[in-house]
Amino acid sequence: MIISNWLRPDLVTMTHFQPYFRFCEIMTLPEYNQHSFLVFCRLRHSNSKDMHRRHATLREKGRRQAIRGPAYMFNEKGTSLTAEEEHFLDSAEYGNIPVVRKMLEESKTLNFNCVDYMGQNALQLAVGNEHLEVTELLLKKENLARVGDALLLAISKGYVRIVEAILNHPAFAQGQRLTLSPLEQELRDDDFYAYDEDGTRFSHDITPIILAAHCQEYEIVHILLLKGARIERPHDYFCKCNECMEKQKKDSFSHSRSRMNAYKGLASAAYLSLSSEDPVLTALELSNELARLANIETEFKNDYRKLSMQCKDFVVGVLDLCRDTEEVEAILNGDVNIHLCPEHHRPSLSRIKLAIKYEVKKFVAHPNCQQQLLTMWYENLSGLRQQSIAVKFLAVFGVSIGLPFLAIAYWIAPCSKLGRTLRSPFMKFVAHAVSFTIFLGLLVMNASDRFEGVKNLPNETITDHPKQIFRVKTTQFSWTELLIMKWVLGMIWSECKEIWEEGPREYVVHLWNLLDFGMLSIFVASFTARFMAFLKASEAQQYVDQYVQDDDLNNVTLPPEVAYFTYARNKWLPSDPQIISEGLYAIAVVLSFSRIAYILPANESFGPLQISLGRTVKDIFKFMVIFIMVFLAFMIGMFNLYSYYLGAKYNPAFTTVEESFKTLFWSIFGLSEVISVVLKYDHKFIENIGYVLYGVYNVTMVVVLLNMLIAMINNSYQEIEEDADVEWKFARAKLWLSYFDEGRTLPAPFNLVPSPKSFYYLILRIKMCLIKLCKSKAKNCENDLEMGMLNSKKRKVRFHSSIQNTESFSGKNAYNKPTRYQVTTLPPSGFLYLGHLQHSKIMKRLIKRYVLKAQVDRENDEVNEGELKEIKQDISSLRYELLEEKSQATGELAKLIQQLSDKFGKTLNKDI
Numbered sequence: 001m002i003i004s005n006w007l008r009p010d011l012v013t014m015t016h017f018q019p020y021f022r023f024c025e026i027m028t029l030p031e032y033n034q035h036s037f038l039v040f041c042r043l044r045h046s047n048s049k050d051m052h053r054r055h056a057t058l059r060e061k062g063r064r065q066a067i068r069g070p071a072y073m074f075n076e077k078g079t080s081l082t083a084e085e086e087h088f089l090d091s092a093e094y095g096n097i098p099v100v101r102k103m104l105e106e107s108k109t110l111n112f113n114c115v116d117y118m119g120q121n122a123l124q125l126a127v128g129n130e131h132l133e134v135t136e137l138l139l140k141k142e143n144l145a146r147v148g149d150a151l152l153l154a155i156s157k158g159y160v161r162i163v164e165a166i167l168n169h170p171a172f173a174q175g176q177r178l179t180l181s182p183l184e185q186e187l188r189d190d191d192f193y194a195y196d197e198d199g200t201r202f203s204h205d206i207t208p209i210i211l212a213a214h215c216q217e218y219e220i221v222h223i224l225l226l227k228g229a230r231i232e233r234p235h236d237y238f239c240k241c242n243e244c245m246e247k248q249k250k251d252s253f254s255h256s257r258s259r260m261n262a263y264k265g266l267a268s269a270a271y272l273s274l275s276s277e278d279p280v281l282t283a284l285e286l287s288n289e290l291a292r293l294a295n296i297e298t299e300f301k302n303d304y305r306k307l308s309m310q311c312k313d314f315v316v317g318v319l320d321l322c323r324d325t326e327e328v329e330a331i332l333n334g335d336v337n338i339h340l341c342p343e344h345h346r347p348s349l350s351r352i353k354l355a356i357k358y359e360v361k362k363f364v365a366h367p368n369c370q371q372q373l374l375t376m377w378y379e380n381l382s383g384l385r386q387q388s389i390a391v392k393f394l395a396v397f398g399v400s401i402g403l404p405f406l407a408i409a410y411w412i413a414p415c416s417k418l419g420r421t422l423r424s425p426f427m428k429f430v431a432h433a434v435s436f437t438i439f440l441g442l443l444v445m446n447a448s449d450r451f452e453g454v455k456n457l458p459n460e461t462i463t464d465h466p467k468q469i470f471r472v473k474t475t476q477f478s479w480t481e482l483l484i485m486k487w488v489l490g491m492i493w494s495e496c497k498e499i500w501e502e503g504p505r506e507y508v509v510h511l512w513n514l515l516d517f518g519m520l521s522i523f524v525a526s527f528t529a530r531f532m533a534f535l536k537a538s539e540a541q542q543y544v545d546q547y548v549q550d551d552d553l554n555n556v557t558l559p560p561e562v563a564y565f566t567y568a569r570n571k572w573l574p575s576d577p578q579i580i581s582e583g584l585y586a587i588a589v590v591l592s593f594s595r596i597a598y599i600l601p602a603n604e605s606f607g608p609l610q611i612s613l614g615r616t617v618k619d620i621f622k623f624m625v626i627f628i629m630v631f632l633a634f635m636i637g638m639f640n641l642y643s644y645y646l647g648a649k650y651n652p653a654f655t656t657v658e659e660s661f662k663t664l665f666w667s668i669f670g671l672s673e674v675i676s677v678v679l680k681y682d683h684k685f686i687e688n689i690g691y692v693l694y695g696v697y698n699v700t701m702v703v704v705l706l707n708m709l710i711a712m713i714n715n716s717y718q719e720i721e722e723d724a725d726v727e728w729k730f731a732r733a734k735l736w737l738s739y740f741d742e743g744r745t746l747p748a749p750f751n752l753v754p755s756p757k758s759f760y761y762l763i764l765r766i767k768m769c770l771i772k773l774c775k776s777k778a779k780n781c782e783n784d785l786e787m788g789m790l791n792s793k794k795r796k797v798r799f800h801s802s803i804q805n806t807e808s809f810s811g812k813n814a815y816n817k818p819t820r821y822q823v824t825t826l827p828p829s830g831f832l833y834l835g836h837l838q839h840s841k842i843m844k845r846l847i848k849r850y851v852l853k854a855q856v857d858r859e860n861d862e863v864n865e866g867e868l869k870e871i872k873q874d875i876s877s878l879r880y881e882l883l884e885e886k887s888q889a890t891g892e893l894a895k896l897i898q899q900l901s902d903k904f905g906k907t908l909n910k911d912i
Contacts, residue, residue, distance in 0.1 A: 085114045092122035092138070095131035104137060112138065113145040123150045127166075130159050139169050147171050148193040152202050155211045160219050167227060178229035181207045181258075205258035207231070213268035214261075216858070218851050221270045230275070231266055234259045237296050260300055263290060267307040269314045269854065273847045277840060280315055280331055280351055287311035288358040312360045319366050321849045327842055328368050335839035346742065347376065356734055357509075365729035377736055380424040399427070400434045407750040414745075414757040422746075425739040432739075433599055435747030439487045440596075443589050446480040458569040466551045467544060471537035471565035475530060475578060488523045490748025495520065497744060512598050519591040526584035533577040540565040601731035608724040611731055615716040623709045630705065634697040635660045641690055648680050654690075667694075668701055 081089070084103070088110060091099040100122075103110055115121045126134040127150045138144060147169055154162040171177060181204060193204075202211065209229040212220040235244050247255040265271055267286060276282040287308045294304035322328045334350045352373070355363045363369065378385040384395060399406065410422050421427060455462065461470040477485075495516055499507045507513050540562045550556050553566060572579060600610040635657070642654035649655060653663040653676035663672050677690035720727050744751065 081114060081116070082109075084110055088112070089114065089116050089122055089125060092131070092134050093125040093129055095126070095129060095134055097131075097133045097137070100134050100137055104141065112141055113143075121146055123147065124153060127154050127159065127162055128157070130157070130162065132159075132161050132165065135162055136165055139165060144169075146193065148177070148208075149202075151208055152206065152211055155208055155217060155220055156202075156215060158215065158217050158220070160217075160223075163220050164223065167223065172227070178208055178224060178227055179232075181205045181210075203257065203261065205254070205261055209271070210261055210265035213265035213271040216268060216270050216854070218270045218274065218855060221268075221274050225274055231262060231271060233266065234262050237293060256297065256300065260303060263293075263304070263307055267310050269310070269317075269850075272311070272314055273318075273850055278335065278843060279847060280318060280843075281334065281354070283311040283315045284351065284354050284358055284360060287315075287360065291358070312362060315355070315360060316362045316366060317853075318846055318850055319363060319368050321846055321853065322368050325372070327846060328372050330839050330842040331846070332369060332372060335836045346379075346740065349373075349376075349737065349740065352733065353737065356730070356737065359730075361726050361730040364733045365726040370729055370733070373733055373736055376740060377425050379426075380421050381426055384426070396430050396434075399430045400437075403431060403434055403747075404750075406431070407746050410746060411753060411755050414755050423742075425736060428739045428745055429599075429602070429735075431745075432747040435487075435750075436595070439484070439748070440592060442480050442484050442487065443592060446478065446484065461566070461568045467548065467553060469537055469541045469544060469553075469562075469565050470568070471533065471578070472541045475534035475537050477530070477534075481527075484523075485527060486749040486752070488520060488527075488748075490750070490752050491516070492520050492524070493751055494744055494748060501741075501743070512595075515591060515595060515598075519588055519595065522584050522588040522591065526581045526588060529577040529581035529584065533581065536577070537565045599735070601728065601735050604728060607728040607731055608720060611727050612717045612720045615720060616713050619712045619716050620709070623705070623712065627701075627705060630697075630700055631664060634693060635664050637693060638664070638690070638697075641686060641693070642677075645679055645681075645686075650675050650678055650680065653677075664697065667698060668706070 084107065088100070088103050090096075091103070104112065113121055116125070120128070123135065123138045123144060124146060126138060135150075139147075147166060148171075151163065151166045154166060166172075207229070209221065209224045209231055212224055213231065235241065244255075247258075267290065272279045272283050272286075290304045290308035290311065294301045294308065297304065319328070319331055322331065329347060332349055332351050333347050352364060352369065374385070384392065406418070406422060409416075410419050413419055422431070463470055463473060495513070498513070543562050544553065544558070548556050548558070557563075558566070597610050597613065601607040638654045639657055639660040642649065643656070646652070646655040651673075652659045653672070654660045663676050666672050674691075674694070677687060677694050679687055746755070
């Protein structure tokens with residue numbers, strides 16, 4: 001009793017020790033007698049009963065109500081339980097191992113599957129309070145119910161030892177117990193899970209591995225994976241299979257929730273790190289899938305976006321644990337080991353390309369990733385990286401001056417040291433930037449003769465000699481225009497190579513490619529229209545030279561189709577090819593100068609501004625939807641109101657569709673007058689409606705919509721500014737990546753001249769085509785041989801030897817040019833296997849660090865309340881064990897007292 005009361009310090013008083021003190025006093029007195037000893041025994045027994053009663057009362061009032069009290073608000077305490085079952089459930093809940101063991105072994109009327117008022121059986125109560133010994137005792141019983149619920153409960157609380165004990169239960173010998181959810185029909189024929197409405201705290205679509213992944217229990221996930229448990233990836237959202245259609249028809253909400261729970265498990269860091277051979281690739285692909293689902297299932301948009309961000313954070317966390325360059329390269333390049341053949345290949349950077357495609361900005365902007373990209377950016381120029389800005393500027397200036405000579409040197413010796421230097425990404429960037437700057441300079445120079453005004457007015461014609469047709473002089477191409485055409489042809493060839501390497505689908509994804517395509521297409525259309533006008537003018541000039549004898553064309557009557565080309569500009573038709581050419585050329589020039597923004601991310605100061613400008617353009621396009629809707633509404637309304645008053649207004653505003661558009665558009669900028677709604681007639685009702693509509697339009701467009709657009713632009717700028725470093729590094733990485741691939745070393749127009757390397761690649765491709773053709777013929781011959789058409793032994797020998805020679809030859813020359821988003825040039829299979837092994841080894845090392853770090857962080861972040869609760873449960877179990885030992889000691893003491901009593905009785909009888 002003293003030991004048990006020691007566990008409850010609030011119940012310990014000095015009166016508890018008085019019976020023992022009195023017993024010691026009686027035993028030490030020489031004049032003790034039987035009467036005094038019996039009095040002591042009665043006193044001891046009465047005190048013990050009072051203390052047991054008091055403790056039981058306190059336990060009922062204290063612990064039981066503190067834990068179960070609120071449940072009485074919903075369910076009354078079950079009356080179907082017997083006293084024995086209540087005692088059994090209490091013992092299982094509080095970890096009374098001796099009582100549970102005794103009742104399981106000795107009681108024949110005990111129903112060990114009985115449940116309390118909360119619908120929990122003894123196994124669930126023991127698991128919920130982390131009583132491992134009680135759980136092991138219960139698991140030994142046959143026909144034990146709700147083992148699955150107990151497993152889920154143990155997983156949710158993170159009790160690893162209890163999870164291991166439950167998984168050793170014979171019920172889990174079947175693989176379906178871990179792979180199928182409780183919702184599966186095959187598991188509904190027993191009481192493995194609780195299927196009533198109040199019997200389980202988990203959804204029926206939750207499997208043990210999904211729950212462990214939700215709770216980020218790394219050790220439990222590892223145990224379940226070893227047992228064969230897996231999370232099945234949900235079908236596509238638009239899947240029309242029978243299973244999906246049936247679930248959708250039965251309960252669409254439950255189907256969506258089950259998909260969400262599955263994706264939560266798949267996106268868990270615990271499951272990603274332990275279930276995949278390449279967690280980085282899996283996380284990147286899953287993040288993109290979740291981002292796509294966020295736009296499809298808008299009702300769960302926030303949940304899917306959160307899971308997508310969780311996958312991205314996992315990738316960043318793994319990258320953050322890299323300790324050397326080899327580990328960083330393993331993450332950025334995938335499972336192809338670039339060190340095995342560095343003379344033929346540049347790192348593929350497949351993971352970075354995928355991260356850029358899926359916009360995993362934090363991964364791309366991570367210092368480890370940026371450091372690796374910067375090293376590759378200055379490839380073969382390692383000394384230039386540490387130089388000052390002045391030295392770099394001098395290097396750029398030198399390339400600008402000597403670009404033609406560098407191009408000639410590269411044509412002659414592309415594999416020399418100078419050629420390798422020109423193939424470095426930095427030099428390629430400088431060369432292309434210089435080439436484009438020269439192109440812009442040519443555009444400016446082409447208009448320099450008109451800076452101070454044109455020599456002839458639109459109604460004047462100027463010719464070099466009297467018989468010359470005016471249009472022949474105006475349609476001729478100048479030397480600057482010829483150079484511009486060469487640059488355009490070079491850029492077109494570069495774009496064609498890019499489309500060939502990447503494919504049309506990947507090409508159109510990048511907006512800058514669309515800008516280049518539009519710019520070059522407009523240039524081509526402009527020059528084509530100009531050339532057509534030149535051909536027509538040349539035909540007219542040829543007619544004049546052949547049929548007109550007079551030197552002055554003003555005195556000659558020419559056919560209309562010839563005379564038209566002698567007219568001044570003010571008499572040209574609106575559809576004249578030269579007019580169309582000049583208009584298209586102006587648009588192309590604007591697009592050309594706007595392309596300067598492509599290289600701005602290379603600079604830290606201008607990069608964020610360019611990104612903000614791009615985001616602003618997106619906001620404007622979104623705004624245009626509402627703007628056009630409101631604009632069309634008022635334009636059609638005002639036109640319907642004033643279209644009947646053509647000529648009856650002080651100005652033609654709103655009388656035609658064109659005038660309505662002009663008036664409302666310029667009204668946004670305050671350039672339209674109020675008199676636009678005034679009539680010459682006394683139709684006040686029409687005027688008043690016009691005033692109201694015009695006023696409402698100005699308030700809506702100028703005050704509301706324009707201010708909303710300004711707020712949208714300001715919000716976008718603030719978002720970029722808050723994370724400017726990440727946004728800039730992400731944009732810079734995209735710019736760098738476009739120069740990392742092999743090929744396109746020389747810029748336009750120098751790329752129009754093929755280099756020896758181009759011929760070399762052409763020969764290799766022809767050789768590969770011939771090899772494939774030989775292989776196909778060899779397979780046909782082999783089929784003929786098997787069919788018995790080649791019976792000669794000599795032919796067989798020659799045939800097999802030719803096959804071996806072909807295979808060995810093809811194995812030596814298996815090189816292709818890499819593309820931006822994949823590396824098609826692969827080393828031999830042995831190198832691939834070694835690279836895969838090395839990558840797997842590095843990934844296992846990184847994942848081990850990640851798991852250890854996650855466990856340490858979790859231990860540091862855990863609240864002390866959980867640890868205190870665990871300590872209380874351990875003390876409770878220890879208390880019952882000590883009480884059992886005390887009970888046994890009390891029984892032995894009673895036997896000793898009885899023996900002493902008998903001995904004293906015999907002694908007293910002898911004395912009497």
